[in-house]
Amino acid sequence: MAEGSGTNSSQYNNPIPVADFDPDVDDSAYGDDDVLSDTTSIPSTIFRHRYENGRRYHKFREGEYYAPNDDQQNDQLDIAHHMFMILLDNRLYLAPVENPKKVLDLGCGTGIWAIDFADEHPEAEVIGVDLSPIQPQFAPPNCKFEIDDVTSEWTYSPESFDFIHIRTLYGSIADWPKLYSEIYDHLEPGGWINQLELTIQFKSDDGTLTPDHIFSQWSDIFHEAGEKFGKSFKAVHDLKRWIGETGFEDVHEVWYKLPVGPWSSDPKMKEVGRWNFLHCNQGAEGWALFLLTRVMKWTADEAKVFIAKFRQALRDRSVHTYFEAVVIYGRKPLAKNV
Structure with missing residues:
Protein backbone atom coordinates (compact mmCIF):
# COMPACT_ATOMS: atom_id res chain seq x y z
CA MET A 1 0.00 0.00 0.00
CA ALA A 2 1.25 3.46 -0.84
CA GLU A 3 0.16 5.12 2.37
CA GLY A 4 0.63 2.40 4.98
CA SER A 5 -0.26 3.01 8.58
CA GLY A 6 2.48 4.27 10.83
CA THR A 7 3.46 6.92 13.30
CA ASN A 8 1.63 10.21 12.91
CA SER A 9 3.73 12.80 11.11
CA SER A 10 3.54 15.13 14.11
CA GLN A 11 5.73 12.67 15.98
CA TYR A 12 8.55 12.92 13.46
CA ASN A 13 11.77 14.70 14.19
CA ASN A 14 12.15 16.01 10.65
CA PRO A 15 9.26 17.30 8.53
CA ILE A 16 10.32 17.38 4.88
CA PRO A 17 8.74 20.15 2.83
CA VAL A 18 8.60 19.61 -0.93
CA ALA A 19 10.53 21.81 -3.35
CA ASP A 20 11.24 21.54 -7.06
CA PHE A 21 13.11 18.29 -7.67
CA ASP A 22 16.71 19.02 -8.59
CA PRO A 23 18.65 15.74 -8.74
CA ASP A 24 22.33 16.53 -8.71
CA VAL A 25 23.50 13.02 -8.05
CA ASP A 26 25.83 10.54 -9.67
CA ASP A 27 24.69 7.01 -10.59
CA SER A 28 28.16 5.52 -10.31
CA ALA A 29 29.29 3.05 -7.65
CA TYR A 30 31.51 4.21 -4.84
CA GLY A 31 35.06 2.90 -4.98
CA ASP A 32 36.66 -0.18 -6.54
CA ASP A 33 38.82 -1.50 -3.73
CA ASP A 34 38.35 -5.11 -2.68
CA VAL A 35 37.80 -4.91 1.06
CA LEU A 36 38.58 -8.61 1.43
CA SER A 37 42.15 -7.93 0.36
CA ASP A 38 42.92 -6.23 3.68
CA THR A 39 40.82 -7.98 6.28
CA THR A 40 41.80 -9.22 9.69
CA SER A 41 43.39 -12.66 10.05
CA ILE A 42 40.41 -15.01 10.27
CA PRO A 43 40.49 -18.76 9.50
CA SER A 44 40.46 -19.30 5.75
CA THR A 45 37.18 -21.22 5.81
CA ILE A 46 35.39 -17.95 6.59
CA PHE A 47 36.53 -16.59 3.23
CA ARG A 48 34.73 -19.29 1.26
CA HIS A 49 31.97 -17.15 -0.18
CA ARG A 50 28.92 -18.25 -2.13
CA TYR A 51 28.17 -16.81 -5.59
CA GLU A 52 24.69 -16.52 -7.03
CA ASN A 53 23.20 -14.41 -9.85
CA GLY A 54 26.51 -12.62 -10.25
CA ARG A 55 26.69 -11.53 -6.62
CA ARG A 56 28.83 -12.72 -3.70
CA TYR A 57 27.27 -13.86 -0.40
CA HIS A 58 28.66 -15.03 2.93
CA LYS A 59 29.24 -18.78 3.31
CA PHE A 60 29.24 -18.85 7.11
CA ARG A 61 25.64 -19.47 8.23
CA GLU A 62 24.67 -19.55 4.55
CA GLY A 63 21.20 -18.20 3.81
CA GLU A 64 20.68 -16.51 7.18
CA TYR A 65 21.06 -13.02 5.69
CA TYR A 66 19.53 -11.90 2.41
CA ALA A 67 22.05 -9.31 1.18
CA PRO A 68 25.37 -9.90 -0.61
CA ASN A 69 28.74 -9.07 0.93
CA ASP A 70 30.53 -7.88 -2.21
CA ASP A 71 31.98 -4.46 -2.94
CA GLN A 72 28.77 -3.12 -4.46
CA GLN A 73 26.73 -3.89 -1.35
CA ASN A 74 29.49 -2.81 1.02
CA ASP A 75 29.51 0.58 -0.70
CA GLN A 76 25.78 0.78 0.01
CA LEU A 77 26.45 0.17 3.71
CA ASP A 78 28.99 3.00 3.84
CA ILE A 79 26.65 5.31 1.92
CA ALA A 80 23.96 4.53 4.49
CA HIS A 81 26.38 5.36 7.31
CA HIS A 82 27.01 8.80 5.85
CA MET A 83 23.27 9.33 5.35
CA PHE A 84 22.55 8.40 8.97
CA MET A 85 25.26 10.74 10.24
CA ILE A 86 23.60 13.63 8.41
CA LEU A 87 20.17 12.57 9.65
CA LEU A 88 21.33 12.41 13.29
CA ASP A 89 23.30 15.68 13.12
CA ASN A 90 26.68 13.94 13.09
CA ARG A 91 25.84 11.70 16.04
CA LEU A 92 26.62 7.98 16.08
CA TYR A 93 23.84 7.26 18.59
CA LEU A 94 21.15 8.98 20.63
CA ALA A 95 21.39 7.10 23.94
CA PRO A 96 22.85 9.28 26.73
CA VAL A 97 25.89 7.05 27.16
CA GLU A 98 28.59 8.42 29.45
CA ASN A 99 32.18 7.20 29.59
CA PRO A 100 31.66 3.92 27.72
CA LYS A 101 34.25 1.26 28.53
CA LYS A 102 33.21 -1.84 26.57
CA VAL A 103 30.99 -1.59 23.51
CA LEU A 104 29.46 -4.21 21.22
CA ASP A 105 28.28 -3.45 17.69
CA LEU A 106 25.94 -6.20 16.43
CA GLY A 107 25.87 -6.80 12.68
CA CYS A 108 28.72 -4.33 12.18
CA GLY A 109 28.93 -4.75 8.39
CA THR A 110 31.97 -2.94 7.02
CA GLY A 111 32.86 -1.83 10.54
CA ILE A 112 32.50 1.85 9.77
CA TRP A 113 30.30 2.65 12.81
CA ALA A 114 32.58 0.71 15.19
CA ILE A 115 35.67 2.44 13.83
CA ASP A 116 34.11 5.88 14.13
CA PHE A 117 32.96 5.09 17.68
CA ALA A 118 36.43 3.85 18.62
CA ASP A 119 37.97 7.04 17.26
CA GLU A 120 35.43 9.13 19.17
CA HIS A 121 35.94 7.17 22.40
CA PRO A 122 39.61 6.08 22.56
CA GLU A 123 39.14 4.95 26.17
CA ALA A 124 36.54 2.34 25.15
CA GLU A 125 37.08 -1.19 23.90
CA VAL A 126 34.88 -1.71 20.82
CA ILE A 127 33.95 -5.09 19.34
CA GLY A 128 32.15 -5.41 16.02
CA VAL A 129 30.43 -8.69 15.15
CA ASP A 130 29.17 -9.80 11.75
CA LEU A 131 28.57 -12.89 9.60
CA SER A 132 30.97 -11.63 6.92
CA PRO A 133 34.70 -10.83 7.14
CA ILE A 134 34.41 -7.52 5.29
CA GLN A 135 35.99 -5.21 7.87
CA PRO A 136 39.34 -3.47 7.25
CA GLN A 137 42.56 -4.70 8.79
CA THR A 155 29.77 -16.68 24.64
CA TYR A 156 30.59 -13.33 26.25
CA SER A 157 30.55 -13.05 30.01
CA PRO A 158 27.26 -11.79 31.46
CA GLU A 159 27.12 -8.04 32.19
CA SER A 160 30.37 -7.45 30.29
CA PHE A 161 29.26 -4.45 28.15
CA ASP A 162 28.00 -1.01 29.03
CA PHE A 163 26.74 -0.13 25.52
CA ILE A 164 25.35 -2.40 22.77
CA HIS A 165 24.57 -0.96 19.35
CA ILE A 166 22.40 -2.29 16.50
CA ARG A 167 21.82 -0.71 13.10
CA THR A 168 19.72 -1.91 10.14
CA LEU A 169 19.30 -5.57 11.04
CA TYR A 170 15.75 -5.33 9.63
CA GLY A 171 14.72 -8.50 7.82
CA GLN A 201 7.13 1.16 3.32
CA PHE A 202 7.37 3.90 0.72
CA LYS A 203 5.02 6.80 1.45
CA SER A 204 4.17 10.30 0.25
CA ASP A 205 2.38 13.11 2.03
CA ASP A 206 1.16 14.88 -1.10
CA GLY A 207 -0.58 12.02 -2.92
CA THR A 208 2.08 11.66 -5.59
CA LEU A 209 2.63 7.97 -4.71
CA THR A 210 -0.17 5.73 -5.95
CA PRO A 211 -1.02 2.14 -4.88
CA ASP A 212 0.06 0.76 -8.27
CA HIS A 213 3.41 2.60 -8.38
CA ILE A 214 6.56 0.47 -8.48
CA PHE A 215 7.54 1.77 -5.02
CA SER A 216 4.23 0.57 -3.60
CA GLN A 217 4.67 -2.80 -5.29
CA TRP A 218 8.21 -3.01 -3.90
CA SER A 219 6.98 -2.47 -0.34
CA ASP A 220 4.18 -5.02 -0.70
CA ALA A 235 8.83 -6.02 13.10
CA VAL A 236 10.30 -2.51 13.20
CA HIS A 237 7.00 -1.26 14.66
CA ASP A 238 7.20 -3.70 17.58
CA LEU A 239 10.83 -3.19 18.62
CA LYS A 240 10.18 -0.56 21.28
CA ARG A 241 7.54 -2.75 22.93
CA TRP A 242 9.79 -5.81 22.92
CA ILE A 243 12.70 -3.83 24.36
CA GLY A 244 10.47 -2.60 27.16
CA GLU A 245 9.06 -6.06 27.82
CA THR A 246 12.62 -7.39 28.13
CA PRO A 267 18.51 21.91 3.13
CA LYS A 268 19.27 19.08 5.53
CA MET A 269 16.54 16.83 4.17
CA LYS A 270 17.58 17.67 0.63
CA GLU A 271 21.06 16.38 1.44
CA VAL A 272 19.67 13.29 3.15
CA GLY A 273 17.57 12.67 0.04
CA ARG A 274 20.59 12.86 -2.23
CA TRP A 275 22.36 10.22 -0.19
CA ASN A 276 19.22 8.11 0.06
CA PHE A 277 18.97 8.13 -3.73
CA LEU A 278 22.48 6.68 -3.87
CA HIS A 279 21.66 4.30 -1.02
CA CYS A 280 18.60 2.88 -2.82
CA ASN A 281 20.19 2.81 -6.26
CA GLN A 282 23.32 1.09 -4.98
CA GLY A 283 21.51 -1.36 -2.70
CA ALA A 284 18.42 -2.33 -4.71
CA GLU A 285 19.78 -5.35 -6.56
CA GLY A 286 21.44 -6.80 -3.48
CA TRP A 287 18.36 -6.30 -1.33
CA ALA A 288 16.12 -7.94 -3.94
CA LEU A 289 17.86 -10.85 -5.66
CA PHE A 290 17.95 -13.39 -2.82
CA LEU A 291 14.46 -12.63 -1.54
CA ASP A 301 15.37 -12.32 -15.19
CA GLU A 302 12.02 -11.43 -13.61
CA ALA A 303 13.81 -10.07 -10.57
CA LYS A 304 16.24 -8.00 -12.62
CA VAL A 305 13.44 -6.44 -14.68
CA PHE A 306 11.65 -5.48 -11.45
CA ILE A 307 14.85 -4.00 -10.03
CA ALA A 308 15.48 -2.02 -13.23
CA LYS A 309 11.97 -0.53 -13.02
CA PHE A 310 12.59 0.39 -9.38
CA ARG A 311 15.87 2.11 -10.23
CA GLN A 312 14.23 4.00 -13.06
CA ALA A 313 11.50 5.20 -10.71
CA ILE A 328 15.15 3.28 19.91
CA TYR A 329 17.26 3.36 23.03
CA GLY A 330 16.81 2.17 26.58
CA ARG A 331 18.71 1.47 29.79
CA LYS A 332 19.10 -1.66 31.84
CA PRO A 333 17.96 -0.85 35.39
CA LEU A 334 20.68 0.06 37.83
CA ALA A 335 19.22 -2.37 40.36
CA LYS A 336 17.88 -5.74 39.31
CA ASN A 337 14.24 -6.33 39.98
CA VAL A 338 13.59 -8.87 42.71
Whole structure:
Protein backbone atom coordinates (compact mmCIF):
# COMPACT_ATOMS: atom_id res chain seq x y z
CA MET A 1 0.00 0.00 0.00
CA ALA A 2 1.25 3.46 -0.84
CA GLU A 3 0.16 5.12 2.37
CA GLY A 4 0.63 2.40 4.98
CA SER A 5 -0.26 3.01 8.58
CA GLY A 6 2.48 4.27 10.83
CA THR A 7 3.46 6.92 13.30
CA ASN A 8 1.63 10.21 12.91
CA SER A 9 3.73 12.80 11.11
CA SER A 10 3.54 15.13 14.11
CA GLN A 11 5.73 12.67 15.98
CA TYR A 12 8.55 12.92 13.46
CA ASN A 13 11.77 14.70 14.19
CA ASN A 14 12.15 16.01 10.65
CA PRO A 15 9.26 17.30 8.53
CA ILE A 16 10.32 17.38 4.88
CA PRO A 17 8.74 20.15 2.83
CA VAL A 18 8.60 19.61 -0.93
CA ALA A 19 10.53 21.81 -3.35
CA ASP A 20 11.24 21.54 -7.06
CA PHE A 21 13.11 18.29 -7.67
CA ASP A 22 16.71 19.02 -8.59
CA PRO A 23 18.65 15.74 -8.74
CA ASP A 24 22.33 16.53 -8.71
CA VAL A 25 23.50 13.02 -8.05
CA ASP A 26 25.83 10.54 -9.67
CA ASP A 27 24.69 7.01 -10.59
CA SER A 28 28.16 5.52 -10.31
CA ALA A 29 29.29 3.05 -7.65
CA TYR A 30 31.51 4.21 -4.84
CA GLY A 31 35.06 2.90 -4.98
CA ASP A 32 36.66 -0.18 -6.54
CA ASP A 33 38.82 -1.50 -3.73
CA ASP A 34 38.35 -5.11 -2.68
CA VAL A 35 37.80 -4.91 1.06
CA LEU A 36 38.58 -8.61 1.43
CA SER A 37 42.15 -7.93 0.36
CA ASP A 38 42.92 -6.23 3.68
CA THR A 39 40.82 -7.98 6.28
CA THR A 40 41.80 -9.22 9.69
CA SER A 41 43.39 -12.66 10.05
CA ILE A 42 40.41 -15.01 10.27
CA PRO A 43 40.49 -18.76 9.50
CA SER A 44 40.46 -19.30 5.75
CA THR A 45 37.18 -21.22 5.81
CA ILE A 46 35.39 -17.95 6.59
CA PHE A 47 36.53 -16.59 3.23
CA ARG A 48 34.73 -19.29 1.26
CA HIS A 49 31.97 -17.15 -0.18
CA ARG A 50 28.92 -18.25 -2.13
CA TYR A 51 28.17 -16.81 -5.59
CA GLU A 52 24.69 -16.52 -7.03
CA ASN A 53 23.20 -14.41 -9.85
CA GLY A 54 26.51 -12.62 -10.25
CA ARG A 55 26.69 -11.53 -6.62
CA ARG A 56 28.83 -12.72 -3.70
CA TYR A 57 27.27 -13.86 -0.40
CA HIS A 58 28.66 -15.03 2.93
CA LYS A 59 29.24 -18.78 3.31
CA PHE A 60 29.24 -18.85 7.11
CA ARG A 61 25.64 -19.47 8.23
CA GLU A 62 24.67 -19.55 4.55
CA GLY A 63 21.20 -18.20 3.81
CA GLU A 64 20.68 -16.51 7.18
CA TYR A 65 21.06 -13.02 5.69
CA TYR A 66 19.53 -11.90 2.41
CA ALA A 67 22.05 -9.31 1.18
CA PRO A 68 25.37 -9.90 -0.61
CA ASN A 69 28.74 -9.07 0.93
CA ASP A 70 30.53 -7.88 -2.21
CA ASP A 71 31.98 -4.46 -2.94
CA GLN A 72 28.77 -3.12 -4.46
CA GLN A 73 26.73 -3.89 -1.35
CA ASN A 74 29.49 -2.81 1.02
CA ASP A 75 29.51 0.58 -0.70
CA GLN A 76 25.78 0.78 0.01
CA LEU A 77 26.45 0.17 3.71
CA ASP A 78 28.99 3.00 3.84
CA ILE A 79 26.65 5.31 1.92
CA ALA A 80 23.96 4.53 4.49
CA HIS A 81 26.38 5.36 7.31
CA HIS A 82 27.01 8.80 5.85
CA MET A 83 23.27 9.33 5.35
CA PHE A 84 22.55 8.40 8.97
CA MET A 85 25.26 10.74 10.24
CA ILE A 86 23.60 13.63 8.41
CA LEU A 87 20.17 12.57 9.65
CA LEU A 88 21.33 12.41 13.29
CA ASP A 89 23.30 15.68 13.12
CA ASN A 90 26.68 13.94 13.09
CA ARG A 91 25.84 11.70 16.04
CA LEU A 92 26.62 7.98 16.08
CA TYR A 93 23.84 7.26 18.59
CA LEU A 94 21.15 8.98 20.63
CA ALA A 95 21.39 7.10 23.94
CA PRO A 96 22.85 9.28 26.73
CA VAL A 97 25.89 7.05 27.16
CA GLU A 98 28.59 8.42 29.45
CA ASN A 99 32.18 7.20 29.59
CA PRO A 100 31.66 3.92 27.72
CA LYS A 101 34.25 1.26 28.53
CA LYS A 102 33.21 -1.84 26.57
CA VAL A 103 30.99 -1.59 23.51
CA LEU A 104 29.46 -4.21 21.22
CA ASP A 105 28.28 -3.45 17.69
CA LEU A 106 25.94 -6.20 16.43
CA GLY A 107 25.87 -6.80 12.68
CA CYS A 108 28.72 -4.33 12.18
CA GLY A 109 28.93 -4.75 8.39
CA THR A 110 31.97 -2.94 7.02
CA GLY A 111 32.86 -1.83 10.54
CA ILE A 112 32.50 1.85 9.77
CA TRP A 113 30.30 2.65 12.81
CA ALA A 114 32.58 0.71 15.19
CA ILE A 115 35.67 2.44 13.83
CA ASP A 116 34.11 5.88 14.13
CA PHE A 117 32.96 5.09 17.68
CA ALA A 118 36.43 3.85 18.62
CA ASP A 119 37.97 7.04 17.26
CA GLU A 120 35.43 9.13 19.17
CA HIS A 121 35.94 7.17 22.40
CA PRO A 122 39.61 6.08 22.56
CA GLU A 123 39.14 4.95 26.17
CA ALA A 124 36.54 2.34 25.15
CA GLU A 125 37.08 -1.19 23.90
CA VAL A 126 34.88 -1.71 20.82
CA ILE A 127 33.95 -5.09 19.34
CA GLY A 128 32.15 -5.41 16.02
CA VAL A 129 30.43 -8.69 15.15
CA ASP A 130 29.17 -9.80 11.75
CA LEU A 131 28.57 -12.89 9.60
CA SER A 132 30.97 -11.63 6.92
CA PRO A 133 34.70 -10.83 7.14
CA ILE A 134 34.41 -7.52 5.29
CA GLN A 135 35.99 -5.21 7.87
CA PRO A 136 39.34 -3.47 7.25
CA GLN A 137 42.56 -4.70 8.79
CA PHE A 138 43.65 -1.23 9.77
CA ALA A 139 41.40 -0.09 12.59
CA PRO A 140 41.96 1.91 15.78
CA PRO A 141 43.85 -0.10 18.41
CA ASN A 142 40.77 -0.13 20.63
CA CYS A 143 38.58 -1.70 17.93
CA LYS A 144 38.44 -5.33 16.85
CA PHE A 145 36.11 -7.47 14.75
CA GLU A 146 34.73 -10.96 15.22
CA ILE A 147 32.85 -13.26 12.84
CA ASP A 148 29.82 -14.79 14.54
CA ASP A 149 26.06 -15.15 14.35
CA VAL A 150 24.43 -12.85 16.89
CA THR A 151 21.33 -15.04 16.90
CA SER A 152 23.32 -17.98 18.27
CA GLU A 153 24.04 -18.41 21.97
CA TRP A 154 26.42 -15.70 23.13
CA THR A 155 29.77 -16.68 24.64
CA TYR A 156 30.59 -13.33 26.25
CA SER A 157 30.55 -13.05 30.01
CA PRO A 158 27.26 -11.79 31.46
CA GLU A 159 27.12 -8.04 32.19
CA SER A 160 30.37 -7.45 30.29
CA PHE A 161 29.26 -4.45 28.15
CA ASP A 162 28.00 -1.01 29.03
CA PHE A 163 26.74 -0.13 25.52
CA ILE A 164 25.35 -2.40 22.77
CA HIS A 165 24.57 -0.96 19.35
CA ILE A 166 22.40 -2.29 16.50
CA ARG A 167 21.82 -0.71 13.10
CA THR A 168 19.72 -1.91 10.14
CA LEU A 169 19.30 -5.57 11.04
CA TYR A 170 15.75 -5.33 9.63
CA GLY A 171 14.72 -8.50 7.82
CA SER A 172 17.54 -10.54 9.35
CA ILE A 173 16.31 -11.47 12.85
CA ALA A 174 13.67 -14.16 13.35
CA ASP A 175 13.29 -13.73 17.12
CA TRP A 176 13.84 -10.18 18.33
CA PRO A 177 12.76 -10.83 21.95
CA LYS A 178 15.39 -13.58 22.20
CA LEU A 179 18.08 -11.22 20.91
CA TYR A 180 16.99 -8.49 23.33
CA SER A 181 17.19 -11.01 26.16
CA GLU A 182 20.82 -11.75 25.24
CA ILE A 183 21.55 -8.04 25.09
CA TYR A 184 19.92 -7.45 28.47
CA ASP A 185 21.90 -10.28 30.08
CA HIS A 186 25.20 -9.03 28.68
CA LEU A 187 24.75 -5.39 29.60
CA GLU A 188 25.93 -4.28 33.02
CA PRO A 189 23.29 -2.55 35.20
CA GLY A 190 22.83 0.96 33.86
CA GLY A 191 24.10 -0.05 30.39
CA TRP A 192 22.36 1.15 27.23
CA ILE A 193 21.00 -0.37 24.06
CA ASN A 194 20.75 1.88 20.97
CA GLN A 195 19.14 0.67 17.75
CA LEU A 196 18.47 2.30 14.38
CA GLU A 197 16.17 0.55 11.91
CA LEU A 198 14.42 1.34 8.63
CA THR A 199 10.97 0.59 7.33
CA ILE A 200 10.50 -0.54 3.74
CA GLN A 201 7.13 1.16 3.32
CA PHE A 202 7.37 3.90 0.72
CA LYS A 203 5.02 6.80 1.45
CA SER A 204 4.17 10.30 0.25
CA ASP A 205 2.38 13.11 2.03
CA ASP A 206 1.16 14.88 -1.10
CA GLY A 207 -0.58 12.02 -2.92
CA THR A 208 2.08 11.66 -5.59
CA LEU A 209 2.63 7.97 -4.71
CA THR A 210 -0.17 5.73 -5.95
CA PRO A 211 -1.02 2.14 -4.88
CA ASP A 212 0.06 0.76 -8.27
CA HIS A 213 3.41 2.60 -8.38
CA ILE A 214 6.56 0.47 -8.48
CA PHE A 215 7.54 1.77 -5.02
CA SER A 216 4.23 0.57 -3.60
CA GLN A 217 4.67 -2.80 -5.29
CA TRP A 218 8.21 -3.01 -3.90
CA SER A 219 6.98 -2.47 -0.34
CA ASP A 220 4.18 -5.02 -0.70
CA ILE A 221 6.37 -7.72 -2.25
CA PHE A 222 9.14 -7.34 0.30
CA HIS A 223 6.74 -7.39 3.21
CA GLU A 224 5.42 -10.68 1.84
CA ALA A 225 8.94 -12.01 1.28
CA GLY A 226 9.98 -11.11 4.81
CA GLU A 227 7.05 -13.03 6.26
CA LYS A 228 7.87 -16.08 4.12
CA PHE A 229 11.55 -15.83 5.05
CA GLY A 230 10.55 -15.82 8.71
CA LYS A 231 12.27 -12.48 9.37
CA SER A 232 9.60 -9.84 9.11
CA PHE A 233 10.31 -6.34 7.87
CA LYS A 234 7.20 -5.22 9.76
CA ALA A 235 8.83 -6.02 13.10
CA VAL A 236 10.30 -2.51 13.20
CA HIS A 237 7.00 -1.26 14.66
CA ASP A 238 7.20 -3.70 17.58
CA LEU A 239 10.83 -3.19 18.62
CA LYS A 240 10.18 -0.56 21.28
CA ARG A 241 7.54 -2.75 22.93
CA TRP A 242 9.79 -5.81 22.92
CA ILE A 243 12.70 -3.83 24.36
CA GLY A 244 10.47 -2.60 27.16
CA GLU A 245 9.06 -6.06 27.82
CA THR A 246 12.62 -7.39 28.13
CA GLY A 247 13.09 -5.19 31.17
CA PHE A 248 14.75 -2.07 29.83
CA GLU A 249 13.62 1.26 31.25
CA ASP A 250 13.74 4.84 29.98
CA VAL A 251 12.95 3.47 26.53
CA HIS A 252 12.69 6.20 23.90
CA GLU A 253 11.64 6.04 20.25
CA VAL A 254 12.43 8.77 17.71
CA TRP A 255 11.05 8.56 14.17
CA TYR A 256 12.53 10.23 11.11
CA LYS A 257 11.51 10.58 7.49
CA LEU A 258 14.11 9.84 4.82
CA PRO A 259 13.19 11.41 1.47
CA VAL A 260 14.09 9.39 -1.60
CA GLY A 261 15.86 11.94 -3.78
CA PRO A 262 16.61 15.62 -3.14
CA TRP A 263 13.06 16.91 -3.48
CA SER A 264 12.75 18.59 -0.09
CA SER A 265 13.04 22.35 0.29
CA ASP A 266 14.70 21.82 3.68
CA PRO A 267 18.51 21.91 3.13
CA LYS A 268 19.27 19.08 5.53
CA MET A 269 16.54 16.83 4.17
CA LYS A 270 17.58 17.67 0.63
CA GLU A 271 21.06 16.38 1.44
CA VAL A 272 19.67 13.29 3.15
CA GLY A 273 17.57 12.67 0.04
CA ARG A 274 20.59 12.86 -2.23
CA TRP A 275 22.36 10.22 -0.19
CA ASN A 276 19.22 8.11 0.06
CA PHE A 277 18.97 8.13 -3.73
CA LEU A 278 22.48 6.68 -3.87
CA HIS A 279 21.66 4.30 -1.02
CA CYS A 280 18.60 2.88 -2.82
CA ASN A 281 20.19 2.81 -6.26
CA GLN A 282 23.32 1.09 -4.98
CA GLY A 283 21.51 -1.36 -2.70
CA ALA A 284 18.42 -2.33 -4.71
CA GLU A 285 19.78 -5.35 -6.56
CA GLY A 286 21.44 -6.80 -3.48
CA TRP A 287 18.36 -6.30 -1.33
CA ALA A 288 16.12 -7.94 -3.94
CA LEU A 289 17.86 -10.85 -5.66
CA PHE A 290 17.95 -13.39 -2.82
CA LEU A 291 14.46 -12.63 -1.54
CA LEU A 292 12.83 -12.57 -4.97
CA THR A 293 14.53 -15.67 -6.36
CA ARG A 294 15.05 -17.87 -3.29
CA VAL A 295 12.00 -16.87 -1.24
CA MET A 296 9.43 -15.63 -3.76
CA LYS A 297 10.59 -18.11 -6.45
CA TRP A 298 10.92 -15.56 -9.24
CA THR A 299 13.36 -16.17 -12.06
CA ALA A 300 16.54 -14.10 -12.04
CA ASP A 301 15.37 -12.32 -15.19
CA GLU A 302 12.02 -11.43 -13.61
CA ALA A 303 13.81 -10.07 -10.57
CA LYS A 304 16.24 -8.00 -12.62
CA VAL A 305 13.44 -6.44 -14.68
CA PHE A 306 11.65 -5.48 -11.45
CA ILE A 307 14.85 -4.00 -10.03
CA ALA A 308 15.48 -2.02 -13.23
CA LYS A 309 11.97 -0.53 -13.02
CA PHE A 310 12.59 0.39 -9.38
CA ARG A 311 15.87 2.11 -10.23
CA GLN A 312 14.23 4.00 -13.06
CA ALA A 313 11.50 5.20 -10.71
CA LEU A 314 14.11 6.61 -8.33
CA ARG A 315 14.75 9.32 -10.94
CA ASP A 316 11.12 10.34 -11.31
CA ARG A 317 10.90 14.03 -10.43
CA SER A 318 7.15 14.02 -9.93
CA VAL A 319 6.88 11.52 -7.05
CA HIS A 320 7.85 12.77 -3.59
CA THR A 321 8.45 9.62 -1.59
CA TYR A 322 10.11 8.76 1.67
CA PHE A 323 10.44 5.87 4.02
CA GLU A 324 11.13 5.98 7.73
CA ALA A 325 13.92 5.41 10.19
CA VAL A 326 13.52 4.89 13.91
CA VAL A 327 16.06 5.14 16.72
CA ILE A 328 15.15 3.28 19.91
CA TYR A 329 17.26 3.36 23.03
CA GLY A 330 16.81 2.17 26.58
CA ARG A 331 18.71 1.47 29.79
CA LYS A 332 19.10 -1.66 31.84
CA PRO A 333 17.96 -0.85 35.39
CA LEU A 334 20.68 0.06 37.83
CA ALA A 335 19.22 -2.37 40.36
CA LYS A 336 17.88 -5.74 39.31
CA ASN A 337 14.24 -6.33 39.98
CA VAL A 338 13.59 -8.87 42.71
